[in-house]
Amino acid sequence: MAFLRKTVDGLERWASVMHQYYIVDWVFILFLLCGFLVLTEMTPFRSMFTLDDPSIQHPYAANDRVSSINGVIFSTVIGVGIIVIFVPFLHRNRNWGHVMNVSLLSLALSLLLTEFATEMFKNFIGRIRPDFIARCLPAPGTPLHELVGIEVCTNPNFQVISDGFRSTPSGHTSNAFAGLGWLSAWIAGQLKVFQHGTELFRTMLAILPLFGALIIALSRIEDYRHHITDVLFGGILGALVAWYSYRKFFPHLGKATCNMPFPPPQFTDKTMAESDFYDSLDEMESGTQKAYSD
Template identity: 30%
Template sequence: MPTPSATIRLGAPHPYLVTHGTKVARLHLFDWIVLALLVAIEVGLNLIEPFHRFVGEDMMTDLRYPMKDNTVPVWAVPIYAVIGPIIIFIAIYMKRRNVYDLHHAILGLLFSVLITGVLTDAIKDGVGRPRPNFFWRCFPDGVGNYDNITRGVICHGDPSVIKEGHKSFPKFPAVTRYLPCCPIPGSFAGLGFLSWYLAGKIKAFDRGGHIAKLCIVILPLLLAAMVAVSRVDDYWHHWQDVFAGGILGRFGSCFVLLPAVFPTTIW
């Protein structure tokens, strides 16, 4: 009786990280170079002095909100907005062993954060809108000092605190403005990208009628929205800043979605 022949698997083998990771990264070397260039631009935008918009004495009425610490600490932002999504990407890779998907997801996430960061910080530096707590940044002792003729503010606070006080609009949910000290990703850029990624993985829009899938897709956006709201509650941003920043963050995540994720998750 003839022995059964071994099972023959047709098609390309699964692209494992050990054997294909270096090759994939090398094929996208230009993308990583551009990513590094974006990091350099982002650092430069944080080093330059923003436009100091004229702030008069009568304008201080709406800028006297108290100085508060952030409800969501700065160190927590990269954990939930960058490291968290990457852990999810790796978990999916461990199940599907698709190094292309892992590479493109991480690359797309970083591009989403950095593109949004460069756009937002460029606008911040050009607009120079004062924060709601600008009075206490400008006059930490509570004693106002104004020009005798123009009645413009003459600040005597910490220069670095005053500099940050001219960066209210737009709110950058993708927080790479802290890149010189630590890599903090964006709420709407990073988590927005994760939302789209999960939508593709679980086929949330396949017309199967599974509404529960949409809850999974919405969760990252809900977290990003709550972080943005906390910035208004902490008097670091006006509501218009958060609204505009949310739009920019969503634009950043959608802008890189097609080339980075769709070829490996939906199509």
């Protein structure tokens, strides 16, 4: 029975550590990442189209104004860098390790949950991009006014054609608002911009990431990668997930303690009170000893 008692104590300690450092939540983030990677490899739904549709006759831009790599840098790397650099400074007299861990977890949740949802929508909606005709290079003699499918395309680069069916929602936009929108809320909380008497420059610092997200969103329209409704959809999706991810771990921005995340959950969920459990172990042990004595 002593071995069982030690085992239970050890499991409780590990469970307490997992709760304190949000290990289960980080594992969920890993699953979201795996799901996102699987969705990116899926073939999207291929909508039918007509060659005389002016909304898909825009030119194909070989180079984006904001590349995918730059989008990741703006949405992810900048946020992570700001957290790592400024949290020890802003919370030097407190448990800044907890603040950093929760902040990184909240940002990761916002980004990966948005990416997962974005890729899922892209694959199942299958809306055609504004530059699709230039991607497709339809075969000569293809009817102009009839619905046709991907079989009329002659572009040898199938990846470019397939990506033409992934217009809704805008991934750059949703990711920008998920990362930079979250960062805007985080800065507002850390600098307490909604507290009475807060300097104007703090508010401007909090708003600045939103302008960056907006510029990225507008660049997707200028490159003819997305329709304006795709950008609106992506922006709303990213902003909603960012706000949910932030509020899951941080108080409302109007509170005096908005710069501090919620305390780590305590491991108190037990099917039996600890004293009752150990009493039952003692009864079992005494019963066993009595059986041997008899």
